[in-house]
Every structure is written in structure tokens, then in C-alpha cells.
Amino acid sequence: MLAEIITIGDEILIGQIVDTNSAWMAKALNQAGIKVKQITSVSDDESHILDALALTENRADLILMTGGLGPTKDDITKFTLAKYFGMGMRNDPAVLKHVTEIFSKNGRPMLEANIRQADVPDGCTVVPNLNGTAPCMWFERNGKIFVSMPGVPFEMMYLMDEEIIPRIKQRFELPFIYHKTILTAGLGESFLAQRIEDIEDSLPETIKLAYLPKLGQVRLRLSSSGKDEQQLQQNVNLYANLITDRLGAYVVSDDDIDLEKVMLNIMDQKGLTLSAAESCTGGYLSHLITRHPGCSSVFAGGAVVYSYELKESVLGVKPQTLEAYGAVSEETVKEMALGALKHFKTDYSVAVSGIAGPGGETPGKPVGTVWVAVANRNRVVAKLHHFSNKRAQNIERSAAAALTMIVNLLKEDEELV
Amino acid sequence: MLAEIITIGDEILIGQIVDTNSAWMAKALNQAGIKVKQITSVSDDESHILDALALTENRADLILMTGGLGPTKDDITKFTLAKYFGMGMRNDPAVLKHVTEIFSKNGRPMLEANIRQADVPDGCTVVPNLNGTAPCMWFERNGKIFVSMPGVPFEMMYLMDEEIIPRIKQRFELPFIYHKTILTAGLGESFLAQRIEDIEDSLPETIKLAYLPKLGQVRLRLSSSGKDEQQLQQNVNLYANLITDRLGAYVVSDDDIDLEKVMLNIMDQKGLTLSAAESCTGGYLSHLITRHPGCSSVFAGGAVVYSYELKESVLGVKPQTLEAYGAVSEETVKEMALGALKHFKTDYSVAVSGIAGPGGETPGKPVGTVWVAVANRNRVVAKLHHFSNKRAQNIERSAAAALTMIVNLLKEDEELV
Numbered sequence: 132m133l134a135e136i137i138t139i140g141d142e143i144l145i146g147q148i149v150d151t152n153s154a155w156m157a158k159a160l161n162q163a164g165i166k167v168k169q170i171t172s173v174s175d176d177e178s179h180i181l182d183a184l185a186l187t188e189n190r191a192d193l194i195l196m197t198g199g200l201g202p203t204k205d206d207i208t209k210f211t212l213a214k215y216f217g218m219g220m221r222n223d224p225a226v227l228k229h230v231t232e233i234f235s236k237n238g239r240p241m242l243e244a245n246i247r248q249a250d251v252p253d254g255c256t257v258v259p260n261l262n263g264t265a266p267c268m269w270f271e272r273n274g275k276i277f278v279s280m281p282g283v284p285f286e287m288m289y290l291m292d293e294e295i296i297p298r299i300k301q302r303f304e305l306p307f308i309y310h311k312t313i314l315t316a317g318l319g320e321s322f323l324a325q326r327i328e329d330i331e332d333s334l335p336e337t338i339k340l341a342y343l344p345k346l347g348q349v350r351l352r353l354s355s356s357g358k359d360e361q362q363l364q365q366n367v368n369l370y371a372n373l374i375t376d377r378l379g380a381y382v383v384s385d386d387d388i389d390l391e392k393v394m395l396n397i398m399d400q401k402g403l404t405l406s407a408a409e410s411c412t413g414g415y416l417s418h419l420i421t422r423h424p425g426c427s428s429v430f431a432g433g434a435v436v437y438s439y440e441l442k443e444s445v446l447g448v449k450p451q452t453l454e455a456y457g458a459v460s461e462e463t464v465k466e467m468a469l470g471a472l473k474h475f476k477t478d479y480s481v482a483v484s485g486i487a488g489p490g491g492e493t494p495g496k497p498v499g500t501v502w503v504a505v506a507n508r509n510r511v512v513a514k515l516h517h518f519s520n521k522r523a524q525n526i527e528r529s530a531a532a533a534l535t536m537i538v539n540l541l542k543e544d545e546e547l548v
Numbered sequence: 549m550l551a552e553i554i555t556i557g558d559e560i561l562i563g564q565i566v567d568t569n570s571a572w573m574a575k576a577l578n579q580a581g582i583k584v585k586q587i588t589s590v591s592d593d594e595s596h597i598l599d600a601l602a603l604t605e606n607r608a609d610l611i612l613m614t615g616g617l618g619p620t621k622d623d624i625t626k627f628t629l630a631k632y633f634g635m636g637m638r639n640d641p642a643v644l645k646h647v648t649e650i651f652s653k654n655g656r657p658m659l660e661a662n663i664r665q666a667d668v669p670d671g672c673t674v675v676p677n678l679n680g681t682a683p684c685m686w687f688e689r690n691g692k693i694f695v696s697m698p699g700v701p702f703e704m705m706y707l708m709d710e711e712i713i714p715r716i717k718q719r720f721e722l723p724f725i726y727h728k729t730i731l732t733a734g735l736g737e738s739f740l741a742q743r744i745e746d747i748e749d750s751l752p753e754t755i756k757l758a759y760l761p762k763l764g765q766v767r768l769r770l771s772s773s774g775k776d777e778q779q780l781q782q783n784v785n786l787y788a789n790l791i792t793d794r795l796g797a798y799v800v801s802d803d804d805i806d807l808e809k810v811m812l813n814i815m816d817q818k819g820l821t822l823s824a825a826e827s828c829t830g831g832y833l834s835h836l837i838t839r840h841p842g843c844s845s846v847f848a849g850g851a852v853v854y855s856y857e858l859k860e861s862v863l864g865v866k867p868q869t870l871e872a873y874g875a876v877s878e879e880t881v882k883e884m885a886l887g888a889l890k891h892f893k894t895d896y897s898v899a900v901s902g903i904a905g906p907g908g909e910t911p912g913k914p915v916g917t918v919w920v921a922v923a924n925r926n927r928v929v930a931k932l933h934h935f936s937n938k939r940a941q942n943i944e945r946s947a948a949a950a951l952t953m954i955v956n957l958l959k960e961d962e963e964l965v
Contacts (some may be wrong), residue, residue, distance in 0.1 A: 141756075141758055141771070142758065142760050142769070143571070143574070143587065144574055144583075144584045144585070144586070144587065145574055145575065145578045145584070145727065145771070146570075146571045146572060146573070146574030146575025146576070146577075146578060146584075147571075147575070147729075147760065147767075147769070147804075148571065148760070149566065149567075149568050149571040150566075150567070150570075150571065150587075151566050153563075153567075153589070154560070154563045154564075154565065154566040154567065155563060156563070157560070157561055157562055157563030158562065158563025158564070159563070160563075161562045161563060166561075167561045167562070167563075168561070168590075168591070168596070169561070169588060169589065169590055169591075169596070169600075170560065170561065170567075170588070170589040171586060171587070171588050171589075172570070172586065172587040172588075173586055174585070174586075175758070179585070179586070183586075186603065201737055201759060201761070202737060202738040202741065203737055203738065203741045203759045204741075204748065204757075205756070205757065205758045205759065239736075239739075242738050242739070242742050244738040244741060244742065245738050283761070284941075285936060285938060285941055288938075310562065310564075312564075319656075320618055320619055320620055321619040321620065321659050321661040321662050322656075322659065324619065324620045324621070324661060325659050325661065331621065339558075339622070340621070340622065341558055341559065341592070341622045342618060342620045342622060343559050343564065343565070344618070344700070350564075352559070352564070354558070354562070387564075407831075407852070409831075409834075412835075412838075413834055413835055413837070413838025413839070413843075414824075414826075414831035414832065414833070414834025414835040414837075414838060414850075414852065415831065415835040415838075415839075416831070417826075417830055417831025417834075417835075417852045418829075418830055418831040418832040418834075418835045418943075420830070420831075421829075421830025421831060421832075421852070421854065421943075422830070422832075422939065422940060422943065424904075424905070424906050424907065424939055425907070426830075426854075427854050427855070430854055431854055431855040431857065431858055432851065432852040432853045432854040432855055432858040432862075433831075433851070433852045434849065434850070434851050434852070434862070435824070435831065435834045435838070435849040435850045435851070435852070436849045437838065437843075437844050437847055437848055437849040438844070438848040438849055440848065440893065441848055441849040441892060444891065444892075444893075445849070445851070445862065445891070445892075474861065474862070475858060475861075475862075476857065476861075487841075488841070489841050490841065490842070519702060521702060521705075522839070522841055523839060524701075524702055526835075526838075526839065
């Protein structure tokens with residue numbers, strides 16, 4: 132079964148928002164065994180939406196749309212769908228009841244525009260949208276399915292998880308799609324490819340290998356699809372194991388998880404705790420860690436120390452150190468890490484201090500200069516990085532470098548035991 | 549001039565990555581006066597790329613592609629482009645020299661795959677990619693321009709800013725596109741629409757109004773394009789002012805900036821400083837603030853206090869308070885805010901404590917229960933929120949609620965003066 136996603140909204144095409152919906156939907160469809168052929172983003176324009184629908188209908192069996200279902204005049208998706216299918220509009224009593232309840236629960240009066248939210252094309256099936264006022268609409272024609280969902284992410288996610296995917300699974304016998312992802316760090320894409328060239332060349336036609344580089348990490352993804360789930364996994368895992376064995380220490384994880392989750396898993400298993408002292412990453416490193424449920428067994432917390440004063444008062448960095456070497460120095464970042472270890476009473480600590488930019492450079496320390504330190508009871512290690520001249524990248528790369536450093540030290544410490 | 553963007557890569561269609569490139573490119577194009585008609589994401593598959601190119605060529609004058617230019621076997625974009633244009637391949641000496649220099653600078657040996665990175669279709673113009681080894685390729689046919697760029701975001705961004713957009717501006721006389729965005733908070737989409745209905749109805753055909761709701765905020769965006777920049781801005785701003793006047797206190801900013809930037813601007817102007825004490829937001833609130841250059845004049849830093857111990861030791865929250873009321877309570881969040889104010893010595897402080905989920909709920913405090921407090925020398929105010937059952941949303945909505953609360957209190961305090 133082939134699916135396509137159409138996201139509708141001028142805000143996507145002028146770059147005002149990043150379309151995160153389609154990635155989320157693609158992942159959910161993939162896990163359900165439905166291959167996504169294409170993702171198309173179009174404007175809130177009738178003829179453009181009609182054209183996109185016609186082209187998509189030719190290529191796919193399942194067409195999922197988001198966006199353009201709000202109560203205001205720029206929202207034209209449902210009228211356009213009515214036109215596409217040659218349908219009139221009807222006011223759906225169940226939707227009207229639901230919308231009315233939401234408004235009365237919030238103690239707000241209903242406006243004409245809210246009543247009109249219950250208008251739907253008369254040939255569609257309404258799928259209940261418990262989390263919002265815009266109805267989700269399901270159309271069928273010539274064995275093909277079209278679903279229009281609101282663009283509000285959590286409304287769409289709930290609908291996909293609870294309504295759309297279950298309905299499709301009930302109707303169609305779907306193949307299994309299996310991906311196995313190996314997370315590596317420390318070796319570039321072409322060097323990895325050279326090391327596993329013979330394994331890659333021996334891959335059967337049914338297994339595809341992709342290299343996904345990102346900030347000093349490369350993910351190797353093996354993919355295959357078929358009817359026999361067990362056979363599929365066995366085949367893919369066979370090659371995944373060959374690759375993992377070949378790459379040895381460059382493999383950080385044989386799961387498709389984030390670097391910080393690799394770290395959390397190792398530390399959780401060993402009963403170790405962590406704290407963070409962040410300067411240039413400004414809370415981003417802590418955020419990466421704390422977005423994972425259950426992180427609190429490992430992560431106690433930390434400090435975001437933007438000012439000299441906080442570096443001194445919260446972490447106990449010596450004023451003389453700051454004065455003599457500056458905030459972005461090996462000496463300071465080590466004191467930050469040791470201060471976090473002491474004040475936050477954890478087994479490990481990590482500290483980051485750098486010049487994220489665009490301003491702030493000093494002689495010999497251009498924008499992108501970043502020191503990372505990791506400390507535990509036995510040692511404190513610091514490493515200097517030179518990243519880019521872009522703030523957002525420097526923040527992201529600093530956090531990735533910090534996480535990589537912790538993971539590597541955890542592995543080294545394990546070998547020492 | 550109409551542009552389209554094609555992003556190439558299986559990783560997009562299986563939802564492994566969010567395609568942030570196309571939003572960035574769309575914004576850059578838009579600012580240059582180039583309208584983006586459609587964004588299409590396709591797989592690393594020859595026939596699919598060829599089909600997408602043919603359809604896109606029919607609709608647009610400028611076709612920008614990213615992805616599929618790496619050194620490994622799954623990267624097929626340049627060979628597919630050669631096929632599309634009926635070209636052979638040649639090894640480009642300038643690209644080879646550049647790649648060789650990168651490798652020798654990093655002290656790494658060149659592999660055959662790296663030498664092959666200098667292979668390009670023989671009818672294209674190579675655009676120098678200073679930040680990576682994959683060449684950027686520029687094709688022309690029947691007055692239409694095709695550009696293929698690497699998918700690595702900072703390589704693409706540099707190429708767009710420094711090479712592609714300037715070259716296009718030099719060749720074509722582009723119209724001005726003007727957007728004016730008004731950020732509102734506290735009133736839903738349909739209520740806003742009702743309040744400004746007569747203004748909306750009086751808009752000339754050339755000005756488009758869109759409602760962009762997000763987490764308790766709604767952005768109203770007026771858009772228009774034309775040749776006379778001044779006339780354009782005048783027309784749009786006239787209606788923007790009408791709307792801003794009508795909506796009064798619901799308008800947070802008449803600029804298209806993030807909520808935290810609104811806060812930073814107000815505080816910077818008044819010479820006020822801020823610190824943060826984060827529990828459930830886990831560093832995300834600090835990250836939102838610190839991703840903005842120049843934030844350090846306002847933001848001193850803060851603490852991420854996941855554990856009870858850190859709430860006590862870093863912020864001075866009383867153990868009795870935590871024991872009697874729990875970490876997620878009005879009493880605790882107020883003590884957190886006051887502790888931050890005292891220990892971090894700032895004019896304002898903000899504290900967030902809540903249950904992000906999925907675990908951690910207690911009787912009477914379901915997942916999504918979040919307390920936010922803001923303190924200054926004169927007062928401490930706390931507010932209870934009930935968000936969703938999804939961790940990522942709760943973190944994001946908590947941060948937005950905290951920022952909104954600071955902005956509102958800043959405005960109130962201003963009126964009190």
C-alpha cells in the first residue's frame with residue numbers, strides 16, 4: 132500500500148513554520164507497514180490543492196492531508212475537497228454537538244464561524260476529533276482513501292494513532308517494514324563505507340542501506356519489507372550484526388535512539404547520576420536529556436550559568452580563574468564541571484563553555500570556540516572544539532560533543548573496572 | 549518568478565528526520581521576492597526523482613533541490629540529474645582540488661569515493677561549496693534554473709545566502725513580497741476573526757490575511773506582493789494598524805518575532821535582568837531564551853532542578869514545603885521563583901514545576917498539571933495550568949505559558965509605574 136501526504140498552508144511555503152506533521156505521519160505510517168511515496172506541501176489555494184489531489188490520486192492508494200480546516204476565511208480545505216469529489220455541504224449534528232460542548236465547557240459563546248465548523252462535504256465520513264473543533268473527514272473513491280485532518284499537531288497525532296491507522300489496519304493486510312539503525316560516531320561517511328564495502332556489496336536486493344550523517348555521527352540504516360516479520364528481521368539483523376562487528380568501537384548504539392538516550396541507558400543501568408553546567412548551550416543540553424521520560428533517575432539537574440557571577444556563586448568557579456583565563460578556557464570549564472560534581476552531588480558532571488556567536492569573540496578565541504569537560508570522582512577531562520560561525524549550529528554541536536564525550540568516558544571507565 | 553523545492557532522501561519519507569531545509573529555503577526565497585509554489589519530498593529513487601523534476605519543471609521557473617549528494621551508494625541525485633538533462637559525467641578539477649584540500653587539512657587519506665565526489669554532469673555549472681565536499685550544481689534549460697545542493701543544513705544555508713540568491717537577484721528583477729505579522733495571545737482564532745471581521749472584509753484583493761494559531765498564541769499575517777516596495781508596505785501597514793488598534797491588549801507584538809524575543813526586547817529596553825528555575829521544562833525555557841544572540845544582557849542564567857535535593861540546595865526551597873505540598877504546588881513554585889530571585893540576583897525570575905509525563909502523576913495532580921510563577925522585588929504570582937498528556941507538548945506549552953506570564957507582568961508593572 133502506497134501513501135502520500137499533502138500538507139496544506141501558506142505558512143509552510145513562506146517558511147513561517149517547519150512542517151513537522153509530515154515527518155511524524157511518515158514515521159507512523161512506516162511503522163504500520165505503509166510506504167510513503169511522496170510528501171507535498173501546497174498553499175491555501177483551491178486550484179493548487181485540486182491539482183495536487185489529482186496527481187496524488189494517480190500515484191497513491193492512501194492520501195493523508197493536514198491543514199486548512201480552521202474556522203477562518205483562509206481555511207478552504209473542506210470546500211475544495213467537496214469540489215474535488217463533486218459533493219455538496221451538510222451540517223453534521225454530531226460535530227455540532229461536540230463543538231458546542233467544547234465551547235460551553237470553556238464558558239465561551241458560539242460564533243457563527245464555530246457553527247460552520249460542523250459543515251462537511253455530504254459524501255464524507257466524519258472521524259471524531261476529540262481534541263479540537265475541526266472535524267476529520269474520510270473520503271473513498273475507486274478503492275482509494277483520502278483523509279483530511281487538522282494541522283494542529285496533537286489533534287492530528289491523536290487522530291492518526293487512535294482512528295486512522297487502526298481503521299486502515301482493519302481493512303488492509305499490510306506488509307511489515309523493518310528498519311535497523313546503527314548509530315556510529317567518530318568516522319566519516321566515506322570511511323565507514325570503505326570499511327564495510329564488501330558487506331554492502333553482498334546485501335541482497337531486498338535490503339537497502341542508507342548513510343545518514345549528522346554532527347559527527349553517522350547512522351547506518353538497513354531497511355526491508357515483506358510479509359514474514361520474523362524472516363525479515365532475521366535477514367536484516369544478520370547484516371546489521373556483520374556491520375556492527377566490523378565497525379567495533381565506532382558503534383555507539385545498535386538502536387535508532389538519540390545520543391542522549393544512549394547515555395541515559397548506560398548510566399541508568401549502572402545506577403550513575405549526572406549533572407550539567409551549561410554556558411553557551413544555555414539549557415539545550417539539559418533539554419535534550421530531560422525530554423526523555425524517566426531521565427530523572429539519572430539526571431539530577433544543573434545550572435545555566437550565563438553570567439560570571441553565576442559561574443562563581445552557583446558552581447564555585449574561582450574569580451581568579453575567570454580573570455586569568457576567561458570563561459571560555461580549559462581551566463574554567465574544568466572548574467565548572469568539578470563545581471557541578473560537588474554542588475549537585477552526582478557521579479558524573481558535564482560542563483560546556485564556548486562562544487556561540489555571533490558576537491563575543493576575543494583574540495585567539497573566534498566564534499565557535501567551545502570547551503567541554505566531563506568530571507567524575509577520579510578525573511576531569513576537557514576537550515577543545517572549533518565549530519562554525521552560526522549560533523544555532525554551535526549550540527547543537529556543542530551539546531552533541533558533550534554527549535559523545537560522556538558516552539566515550541563511560542565506556543572507558545567501564546573498561547578500567 | 550515561481551520557485552519549487554524538492555528535498556530528496558528516504559530518511560524524510562520514513563519520518564526519520566524532519567525536513568527543516570525546505571522551511572529555511574522557503575523563507576529565504578520569500579524574502580528575496582520569490583514565491584514558493586510547492587515543496588515536494590521524494591525518495592532516493594531514480595524514476596521518482598525524474599517524475600518529480602518533470603512535473604516541477606512544468607510549474608516553476610526555479611527548481612531548488614537538496615539531498616542525495618553524499619559519497620555513498622544511496623546518493624544518486626547527480627547521476628539522476630545527468631540522466632534528466634541527457635548529460636555525461638566529468639571530473640571537475642576545481643572540486644577535486646577543494647575536496648583534496650579538505651582531506652589534507654584534516655590529515656585524512658582520500659578514498660576513491662571522495663575522488664568521485666568531484667564527478668558532476670558535464671553540462672552543469674559548479675557553484676563552490678566552501679563548507680563541504682559535495683559540489684553544488686547549477687543547470688539551465690529553456691530559461692528555467694535547476695540547482696542541486698547538499699542536504700547538510702549549514703552547507704545549504706551558506707550556498708543559498710552567498711551564492712544562489714545573489715546570482716538570481718543579479719539575473720532577474722524580482723517583485724517585493726511583504727508580510728506583516730501581528731502576534732496575539734489570549735483570544736482564540738474565531739474570536740479574533742469576529743472582532744476584526746469588518747476590517748478583513750474591507751481588505752483589497754491584493755492583501756491576504758492568514759490566522760496562524762500555536763499554543764495559546766495566534767499570529768495574524770497580512771501578505772502582499774508588488775513592484776513598489778514603499779506603496780506595498782504602506783498599504784499592508786495601514787490594515788495592520790487597524791487590526792492592532794482593534795485588538796488592543798491582545799496584541800503582544802506587531803513584529804514576527806518569538807514570544808521570548810518580545811520578552812527580551814522589553815526587558816533589555818528597561819535594563820531588567822531575569823533568571824529561571826526550571827523543573828518540568830528541564831532547560832527548554834532557558835534554551836528558548838539563550839538561542840537569541842545578545843540575550844546575556846537580560847538573562848543571567850538559572851537552574852534546572854529535577855531532584856528535590858537541588859530544589860533545596862540550589863534554590864533554597866524548604867524541605868517542609870516540598871513535604872507538605874509536593875514539588876508541583878503553588879507553594880513550591882513560588883519558593884523556587886523567590887529562591888532564583890535571591891540566589892541569582894536578578895530583577896525578575898520565573899519558575900516552572902509540573903508533571904510532564906508520561907509517569908509521575910499523583911492523586912489530584914494528573915499528567916499535564918503545571919505551576920508557573922514569576923517573581924520580582926515587589927511580588928510573586930503563580931498560575932496553575934492543565935495541559936495535555938504528552939510530554940513534549942507539556943514542556944513546550946509550559947515554556948510558552950511562562951513566557952506569556954512574564955510578558956503580561958512586565959506590561960502590568962509598566963502600567964503601575
